[in-house]
Amino acid sequence: MKNIYPLxxxxxxRSYLGGAMIGAxxxxxxxxxxxxxxEWIASVVPARNAGRPATDPPEGLSMLKDDPGVSLRDLLAxxxxxxxxxxxxxxxxxxxxxxxxxxxxxxxxTIQVHPDRATAAALFNSPFGKxxxxxxxxxxxxxxxxxxxxxxxxxxxxxxxxxxxxxAQDIPAMLDCLHRLDVRAGETYLIPGGIPHAIGxxxxxxxxxxPTDFTIRTERTTPSGMVVPDESCHQGLGFTRMFDCFHYDxxxxxxxxxxxxxxxxGDTLISHEQSGCFAMTIHDCEQARTLPATGAFRGLxxxxxxxxxxxxxxxxxxCKGDQFFVAASAGxxxxxxxxxxxxxxxxxxxxxxxxxx
Numbered sequence: 001m002k003n004i005y006p007l008x009x010x011x012x013x014r015s016y017l018g019g020a021m022i023g024a025x026x027x028x029x030x031x032x033x034x035x036x037x038x039e040w041i042a043s044v045v046p047a048r049n050a051g052r053p054a055t056d057p058p059e060g061l062s063m064l065k066d067d068p069g070v071s072l073r074d075l076l077a078x079x080x081x082x083x084x085x086x087x088x089x090x091x092x093x094x095x096x097x098x099x100x101x102x103x104x105x106x107x108x109x110t111i112q113v114h115p116d117r118a119t120a121a122a123l124f125n126s127p128f129g130k131x132x133x134x135x136x137x138x139x140x141x142x143x144x145x146x147x148x149x150x151x152x153x154x155x156x157x158x159x160x161x162x163x164x165x166x167x168a169q170d171i172p173a174m175l176d177c178l179h180r181l182d183v184r185a186g187e188t189y190l191i192p193g194g195i196p197h198a199i200g201x202x203x204x205x206x207x208x209x210x211p212t213d214f215t216i217r218t219e220r221t222t223p224s225g226m227v228v229p230d231e232s233c234h235q236g237l238g239f240t241r242m243f244d245c246f247h248y249d250x251x252x253x254x255x256x257x258x259x260x261x262x263x264x265x266g267d268t269l270i271s272h273e274q275s276g277c278f279a280m281t282i283h284d285c286e287q288a289r290t291l292p293a294t295g296a297f298r299g300l301x302x303x304x305x306x307x308x309x310x311x312x313x314x315x316x317x318x319c320k321g322d323q324f325f326v327a328a329s330a331g332x333x334x335x336x337x338x339x340x341x342x343x344x345x346x347x348x349x350x351x352x353x354x355x356x357x
Contacts, residue, residue, distance in 0.1 A: 097348030116193030151197030305341030
């Protein structure tokens, strides 16, 4: 019985520019910044891009490396209980409840927000919102400026003020409503659904998130001058209801850092308890390491090095940039480095049998 599924790379078109550092990460020569600044890992979610022609397979959707005509979404739909675990399927159905992305921004992303779960249920009929977490891998200076992020309303920002600066398309005023933070490799930030944010130019990061692409944008034009279609701003909600997706509780800079900058605890970058949605762990392996059987699925992404991933007698070679879905039916998982190997492990909502009730 197969338990380890290698996945193909899944690029996603976005309105902002980037991607050169992703090309360098994968060892590709001559990759320039363009409109493919993201790769989606273990994704069952197609990218939502209003006005873009449909592709086959849809952009952003992960396909099996050993069976290129089959998507991870199709695979999970065929055997949800074995692959995801009985408890998970009873709560969440055939979705893993998590998505990992690698993002390289050569320009600041448009200011945006994603719905929390309650808002997503009410407005999009979705069990998942889009709480997300950024783990900074590195970056580059753009036009002499260091990588930074914007997020969280400052105290005093009301819905009326936010709607007003949107109507005026006063971008400096929008940015002034948010906190700006310089970022460094190794830092991790949690961005709950409802919190406005923008990844700044020069950021190279991993994003772990709930598995949706509901993105409300407040800029009608990207920093590089691309017009953002109305649908891409309001996602079908209209220009009034889209403001229901924002949380208008402003915080000080100190409160923001205390609540949403996540300190690494051992190998844990973010835990289920911290996010309420997902978990992400980093494994720095100089010697063989065993990941215990949990009865839950896991995603694995190789950040560096090479070696073998093994479970129940099955072995898969693993090199930098490789990604795998490991079934809930797998027993212990062995990480066997040929040389020092670093992997990211990510997990969906916590659904252990002990937590079912």
